[in-house]
Amino acid sequence: MRISKSLLALGLGAILASTTFAQAADDKIVIGFSQIGAESEWRTANTNDVKAAAERAGVELKFSDAQQKQENQIRAIRTFISQKVDVIGFVPIVETGWDNVLREAKRAKIPVVVMDRDLKVSDDSLYVAKIGTDQVEEGRKAFRWIDEYVTKNNVKPRNGGKTINIVVLEGTVGASAAVGRTKGFNEALAASSNKDHYKILASQTGDFTRQKGQEVMESFLKTYRNDIDVLFAQNDDMALGAIQAIEAAGLKPAKDIIIVGADAVKGMFQAMIEGKANATVECNPLQGDLFFETCKKILNGESVPKSVYVEEGVYDASTAAEVFPTRKY
Ligand code: GZL
Numbered sequence: 001m002r003i004s005k006s007l008l009a010l011g012l013g014a015i016l017a018s019t020t021f022a023q024a025a026d027d028k029i030v031i032g033f034s035q036i037g038a039e040s041e042w043r044t045a046n047t048n049d050v051k052a053a054a055e056r057a058g059v060e061l062k063f064s065d066a067q068q069k070q071e072n073q074i075r076a077i078r079t080f081i082s083q084k085v086d087v088i089g090f091v092p093i094v095e096t097g098w099d100n101v102l103r104e105a106k107r108a109k110i111p112v113v114v115m116d117r118d119l120k121v122s123d124d125s126l127y128v129a130k131i132g133t134d135q136v137e138e139g140r141k142a143f144r145w146i147d148e149y150v151t152k153n154n155v156k157p158r159n160g161g162k163t164i165n166i167v168v169l170e171g172t173v174g175a176s177a178a179v180g181r182t183k184g185f186n187e188a189l190a191a192s193s194n195k196d197h198y199k200i201l202a203s204q205t206g207d208f209t210r211q212k213g214q215e216v217m218e219s220f221l222k223t224y225r226n227d228i229d230v231l232f233a234q235n236d237d238m239a240l241g242a243i244q245a246i247e248a249a250g251l252k253p254a255k256d257i258i259i260v261g262a263d264a265v266k267g268m269f270q271a272m273i274e275g276k277a278n279a280t281v282e283c284n285p286l287q288g289d290l291f292f293e294t295c296k297k298i299l300n301g302e303s304v305p306k307s308v309y310v311e312e313g314v315y316d317a318s319t320a321a322e323v324f325p326t327r328k329y
Pocket of ligand 1 (some may be wrong): 039040041042043099117133163170177208235236237262263283
């Protein structure tokens with residue numbers, strides 16, 4: 001059967017269009033993303049933001065929750081490699097142990113973009129870009145706020161001794177957020193003109209969770225009760241758990257024991273408004289848009305900065321009620 005040239009051209013055109021359309025559908029960028037888990041309000045906000053930003057960016061997101069296990073993250077990254085995703089993104093639960101799997105991604109020519117926490121690798125070319133927060137600076141900000149508050153309010157040691165005694169609830173062992181905040185806090189303390197006025201009585205991991213924060217604070221109170229003047233909790237969830245322990249011990253949080261957290265999540269704003277916490281250093285989880293913008297630039301062959309920090313501030317009880325309605329997480 002003869003098919004007229006015009007009908008043939010129309011048919012070919014339709015096939016091309018459908019093929020082109022099909023290619024357009026196939027060309028949707030596919031991003032494999034390994035999240036560490038759901039250990040805190042902050043993490044949940046970070047996950048929600050990544051998913052919403054993926055929608056806004058029009059990319060296909062393959063999302064994996066590692067349930068707080070590095071081996072699950074490594075397994076997820078290997079799966080993304082076998083699925084030949086366009087970009088691999090992940091939050092390194094701890095700083096080390098990533099070289100081998102990132103070498104596999106590099107051999108597969110899949111760019112890697114790191115979000116939130118930092119990592120230590122033998123070869124920086126194993127990841128293309130890192131988007132996160134300056135966790136060392138967050139630690140410095142926490143101590144500087146304490147030093148200013150103690151000085152301005154002429155806070156005296158509760159036990160009548162010579163030093164303002166501090167206990168620290170650290171984050172997950174080996175996580176850059178814990179390592180960085182500890183480093184920054186200690187650096188700022190050592191640099192303070194009042195450094196001899198402070199003493200760190202104890203510092204122990206609460207693994208960034210409310211439950212562990214409460215348990216470790218209970219043990220601090222059993223050991224040091226009236227010797228504790230300040231708590232620095234390396235995230236707000238642990239601070240909120242510690243507040244429960246302090247109240248159960250018959251002490252007044254934010255009054256008997258000054259409480260400074262990190263993250264600036266809504267739960268901590270509520271505690272500050274209720275007069276149960278003093279301050280929190282913001283750590284911004286809303287990194288999704290910048291992450292997907294960076295992924296697209298990399299796929300377009302554009303150069304991107306190796307490391308970018310998102311903006312963040314410090315909030316205390318004096319402005320908590322006024323700021324709370326503006327908080328996005
Ligand atoms: C910090 C982030 C930390 C938060 C915690 O960038 O990795 O992990 O401070 C979270 O709340 O668990």
